[in-house]
Amino acid sequence: MTLRVLALHAHPDDLETFAAGALTLLAKAGATIVMATLTAGECGSTANSPEITGAVRRGEAATAARLIGAHYRCLGAPDLGVFNDAPTRRAVVALLREVRPDLVLAAPMADYHPDHEAVGRLARDACFAASVPAYVAGEAPPLPAIPHLYWIDPVGGRDADGRATPADLVVDISSVITEKRQMLAAHKSQADWLRQQHGIEDFVAAMEVQSARRGAPYGVAFAEGYRQYRGHPFPREPLLQTLLGPYRVDRQGSPPSVDASGG
Numbered sequence: 001m002t003l004r005v006l007a008l009h010a011h012p013d014d015l016e017t018f019a020a021g022a023l024t025l026l027a028k029a030g031a032t033i034v035m036a037t038l039t040a041g042e043c044g045s046t047a048n049s050p051e052i053t054g055a056v057r058r059g060e061a062a063t064a065a066r067l068i069g070a071h072y073r074c075l076g077a078p079d080l081g082v083f084n085d086a087p088t089r090r091a092v093v094a095l096l097r098e099v100r101p102d103l104v105l106a107a108p109m110a111d112y113h114p115d116h117e118a119v120g121r122l123a124r125d126a127c128f129a130a131s132v133p134a135y136v137a138g139e140a141p142p143l144p145a146i147p148h149l150y151w152i153d154p155v156g157g158r159d160a161d162g163r164a165t166p167a168d169l170v171v172d173i174s175s176v177i178t179e180k181r182q183m184l185a186a187h188k189s190q191a192d193w194l195r196q197q198h199g200i201e202d203f204v205a206a207m208e209v210q211s212a213r214r215g216a217p218y219g220v221a222f223a224e225g226y227r228q229y230r231g232h233p234f235p236r237e238p239l240l241q242t243l244l245g246p247y248r249v250d251r252q253g254s255p256p257s258v259d260a261s262g263g
């Protein structure tokens with residue numbers, strides 16, 4: 001059975017910025033991957049209407065996902081309006097039951113953007129609810145078990161209070177930085193917006209700076225950090241640590257080989 005991965009974030013380009021390295025490694029290992037965003041990022045423009053911006057950004061996200069053979073899904077929540085409320089949680093549970101992931105990579109619960117933090121809470125609570133038979137959401141049956149849940153690094157590797165975020169595993173993504181660049185560069189519409197609103201001259205270069213900072217303490221060019229959610233009753237087996245073992249730089253040892261095909 002093929003390993004199934006759901007990556008969940010708030011806006012198109014978030015997953016490409018913070019998690020595309022690990023997603024590329026998992027895709028190369030044979031995993032089936034769905035990249036989903038809660039919103040279409042329709043506020044991310046000063047030039048176009050929200051309707052046009054949302055449509056453009058959905059297309060860019062789908063293009064980025066296709067580069068690694070992943071599928072893109074957008075749940076259509078409003079940009080700057082993502083909340084861990086009953087309808088949104090139900091929508092995330094319906095997606096989980098449809099995708100049926102073994103592994104969920106989600107936005108962290110502490111980050112600079114309210115939508116990111118809401119996605120973190122939604123991911124945790126929806127993973128829990130997805131296996132509850134009496135919780136009605138979507139057409140697909142409840143999950144047989146709660147999936148493994150991991151937090152993606154926040155912006156700058158720091159939480160909302162500016163504290164450095166610890167990681168359970170730091171993954172060397174240097175071998176797939178080209179793919180990560182290409183995926184992020186697919187979000188062409190964001191170049192002007194990020195320059196105006198965030199003062200970021202080159203958003204692909206900014207991603208490289210963050211990836212390089214994650215890798216520097218370990219002597220690798222580029223890395224990403226992940227943290228496992230181990231709250232009751234989530235699975236605590238180190239699934240992602242095992243899958244990406246050969247690329248881990250945060251510990252010594254002889255990790256197992258990557259095989260996400262289950263074959």
Ligand SMILES: [Zn+2]
Nearest residue numbers: 010011014113
């Ligand atoms: Zn975002």
